Amino acid sequence: MVGQLKPHIFFHSNIDxxxxxxxxxxxxxxxxxxxxxxEIASPESVDVALIWTLPDDGLERFVNLRAILxxxxxxxxxxxxxxxxxxxxxxxxxxxxxxxxxxYAKTAVxxxxxxxxxxxxxxxxxxxxxxxxxxxxxxxxGVLGLGEIGREIALxxxxxxxxxxxxxRTPKKLEGVTTHxxxxxxxxxxxxxxxxxxxLPLTEETRHMLCRDLFAQFKDGACLxxxxxxAHLVESDLLDAIASGKxxxxxxDVAAVEPLPRSHPFWNHPGILITPHVAGxxxxxxxxxxxxxxxxxxxxxxxxxxxxxxDRAHRV
Amino acid sequence: MVGQLKPHIFFHSNIDxxxxxxxxxxxxxxxxxxxxxxEIASPESVDVALIWTLPDDGLERFVNLRAILxxxxxxxxxxxxxxxxxxxxxxxxxxxxxxxxxxYAKTAVxxxxxxxxxxxxxxxxxxxxxxxxxxxxxxxxGVLGLGEIGREIALxxxxxxxxxxxxxRTPKKLEGVTTHxxxxxxxxxxxxxxxxxxxLPLTEETRHMLCRDLFAQFKDGACLxxxxxxAHLVESDLLDAIASGKxxxxxxDVAAVEPLPRSHPFWNHPGILITPHVAGxxxxxxxxxxxxxxxxxxxxxxxxxxxxxxDRAHRV
Numbered sequence: 001m002v003g004q005l006k007p008h009i010f011f012h013s014n015i016d017x018x019x020x021x022x023x024x025x026x027x028x029x030x031x032x033x034x035x036x037x038x039e040i041a042s043p044e045s046v047d048v049a050l051i052w053t054l055p056d057d058g059l060e061r062f063v064n065l066r067a068i069l070x071x072x073x074x075x076x077x078x079x080x081x082x083x084x085x086x087x088x089x090x091x092x093x094x095x096x097x098x099x100x101x102x103x104y105a106k107t108a109v110x111x112x113x114x115x116x117x118x119x120x121x122x123x124x125x126x127x128x129x130x131x132x133x134x135x136x137x138x139x140x141x142g143v144l145g146l147g148e149i150g151r152e153i154a155l156x157x158x159x160x161x162x163x164x165x166x167x168x169r170t171p172k173k174l175e176g177v178t179t180h181x182x183x184x185x186x187x188x189x190x191x192x193x194x195x196x197x198x199x200l201p202l203t204e205e206t207r208h209m210l211c212r213d214l215f216a217q218f219k220d221g222a223c224l225x226x227x228x229x230x231a232h233l234v235e236s237d238l239l240d241a242i243a244s245g246k247x248x249x250x251x252x253d254v255a256a257v258e259p260l261p262r263s264h265p266f267w268n269h270p271g272i273l274i275t276p277h278v279a280g281x282x283x284x285x286x287x288x289x290x291x292x293x294x295x296x297x298x299x300x301x302x303x304x305x306x307x308x309x310x311d312r313a314h315r316v
Numbered sequence: 317m318v319g320q321l322k323p324h325i326f327f328h329s330n331i332d333x334x335x336x337x338x339x340x341x342x343x344x345x346x347x348x349x350x351x352x353x354x355e356i357a358s359p360e361s362v363d364v365a366l367i368w369t370l371p372d373d374g375l376e377r378f379v380n381l382r383a384i385l386x387x388x389x390x391x392x393x394x395x396x397x398x399x400x401x402x403x404x405x406x407x408x409x410x411x412x413x414x415x416x417x418x419x420y421a422k423t424a425v426x427x428x429x430x431x432x433x434x435x436x437x438x439x440x441x442x443x444x445x446x447x448x449x450x451x452x453x454x455x456x457x458g459v460l461g462l463g464e465i466g467r468e469i470a471l472x473x474x475x476x477x478x479x480x481x482x483x484x485r486t487p488k489k490l491e492g493v494t495t496h497x498x499x500x501x502x503x504x505x506x507x508x509x510x511x512x513x514x515x516l517p518l519t520e521e522t523r524h525m526l527c528r529d530l531f532a533q534f535k536d537g538a539c540l541x542x543x544x545x546x547a548h549l550v551e552s553d554l555l556d557a558i559a560s561g562k563x564x565x566x567x568x569d570v571a572a573v574e575p576l577p578r579s580h581p582f583w584n585h586p587g588i589l590i591t592p593h594v595a596g597x598x599x600x601x602x603x604x605x606x607x608x609x610x611x612x613x614x615x616x617x618x619x620x621x622x623x624x625x626x627d628r629a630h631r632v
Contacts, residue, residue, distance in 0.1 A: 015446060015448075096451070099451065100449045100451070103426065103429070103430060103449070103452060104430060104449070106422070106426055106476075107426035107427060107429070107430040107432055108432075110419065110422055110423035110426055110427075111423060111426075111427060111432065113419070113423070114419060114420060114423040114594075115594075116423055116424075116427065116589070116591070119589060119590065119591045119592070119594075120436060120589060122590070122592070123582075123583065123584065123585075123588065123589055123590045124583075124584050125584075126578045126580075126583035126584060128574070128575035128576050128590070128592045129592060130331060130592045130593065130594060131592070131594060132331075132594070132597055133416045133419070133420070133594055133595075133596075133597050135412070135415065135416070135599065136419060160422075258444070259444035260444050262442045264442075266439075267439065267440075267442035268439065268440050268441075268442060269439075272439065273432070273435060273436060273439055274435065274438070274439045274444070275432070275435045276435070276438070276444045276445060276446045276447070277446065278430075278431075278435075278446060278447060278448070278449055279449075280449075281448055281449050283451065
């Protein structure tokens with residue numbers, strides 16, 4: 001039965017490779033239609049939209065659409081108001097995406113822990129100043145967000161020997177990780193963290209959470225890593241916090257406007273490292289297993305894996 | 317008996333803290349003399365020299381010296397010709413030193429694996445260019461030297477999922493690591509490594525091993541991490557290899573002359589990160605266990621732990 005499914009899949013992304021996804025889907029479906037771009041012979045036959053962002057002309061022409069499958073762990077990059085109502089939406093929860101996020105977190109955390117950001121500056125300034133290394137247990141890391149990804153990041157950093165705290169909207173338990181919730185828990189956590197790492201989902205509650213008020217609670221000289229969304233951060237407040245010395249340095253994988261405009265003050269800032277939204281990517285050959293399962297569910301009219309609760313919108 | 321030992325310890329280092337070492341030794345010996353600097357009341361009563369480098373006036377005045385204990389994993393920083401003959405010398409093999417070396421290796425390796433060195437450059441040049449992340453299994457690392465430290469680095473990187481190769485003078489076996497020996501093995505290993513990481517001891521055989529001839533065998537665009545000694549590297553050959561594009565970038569924790577002179581071309585070089593000999597440091601409170609064991613052995617006239625074979629000089 002499964003082999004006889006002939007799904008028509010519409011694909012749209014500015015960062016994922018259509019060729020890789022087509023090849024990956026071919027390992028799951030004997031017969032399928034894969035449409036990319038504007039010219040689609042019979043839009044009414046499209047069953048599933050596999051997308052990162054919305055195409056300019058939206059999805060309205062796909063009148064028989066059964067599911068919208070995000071190519072990312074979040075769906076906030078999709079303009080929810082422009083999506084056809086009553087079509088179920090799913091996030092992509094995928095081990096290869098989680099793993100690349102965990103590796104990015106380790107890269108950014110070790111860079112601060114071992115002061116490589118200072119040595120980069122010293123290298124440019126012809127300066128040889130010894131800074132003794134510290135053990136990982138002496139570096140305290142506060143992870144904001146303990147969903148599938150935040151949880152794996154917290155556990156991986158704990159495994160590296162760091163002192164890890166985690167904060168989430170709802171109470172969570174994680175072995176070896178001190179967990180917090182609520183506004184008081186947030187204040188406690190950021191006040192004791194050498195590095196604050198954000199992987200919260202973007203919701204109305206978390207928008208602009210990384211702002212002046214929260215930075216005032218940070219430990220002096222802390223570092224910030226934003227792997228969430230650009231809209232979590234009030235960018236001018238970060239510039240002020242670095243200028244005052246409250247925050248030592250920041251690694252930002254996301255920005256309010258991407259690509260970051262050339263005139264933005266984050267560029268060439270001695271305390272800020274910009275990475276061009278590279279923290280997490282799904283490897284199609286691995287992630288296709290989850291995507292194919294959701295295509296089969298959509299074709300069978302079943303509810304989706306990691307389906308987004310439309311009432312809670314982005315609140316995951 | 318052990319509690320009644322009253323060793324006289326002479327301490328000399330430009331990077332280790334005498335106060336921390338005195339406090340650490342106090343946890344092991346009830347009664348001991350700890351001398352630092354030139355003015356020592358009775359040099360003939362000094363039993364043990366605990367040193368990183370040699371003091372300007374050498375150790376000759378300590379006529380009853382029973383042992384020279386290095387504060388480092390190597391002894392090449394000591395001018396062997398200036399050491400009193402027939403006094404046994406030991407390297408410091410210590411878990412806290414090994415651990416800081418392993419963490420440094422992870423920091424430097426992840427930085428290249430996740431292209432943070434490219435993003436640092438892009439950040440300075442206001443450039444947002446997406447580079448898709450790759451999985452750790454796709455990054456091949458060649459570890460030069462499989463002694464106590466190299467072995468732990470290779471295993472830790474293998475545990476992170478990297479494809480790890482190792483090369484040593486004598487054949488070694490390491491689970492999950494492809495090991496090589498001999499000149500052919502060396503050529504094979506560097507030819508298939510995205511990152512070559514050096515932790516060899518400095519000997520007459522390994523001096524200037526990282527040179528033009530070896531770089532010619534490297535994979536195009538490989539990265540080099542030198543955590544060994546400055547004299548392993550022919551510095552001008554590295555500059556040529558980067559200029560030609562053969563080597564993409566290098567992280568150097570050691571230099572032929574330290575501190576690296578201000579006029580050196582490595583400073584402010586876009587492909588080179590200098591770290592000021594910070595890869596490994598012993599935490600006195602941890603390392604004192606090994607040092608105290610060797611002080612007891614020296615006082616009892618026994619051979620030392622990790623004693624250096626004087627015939628093989630630096631060959632460890």
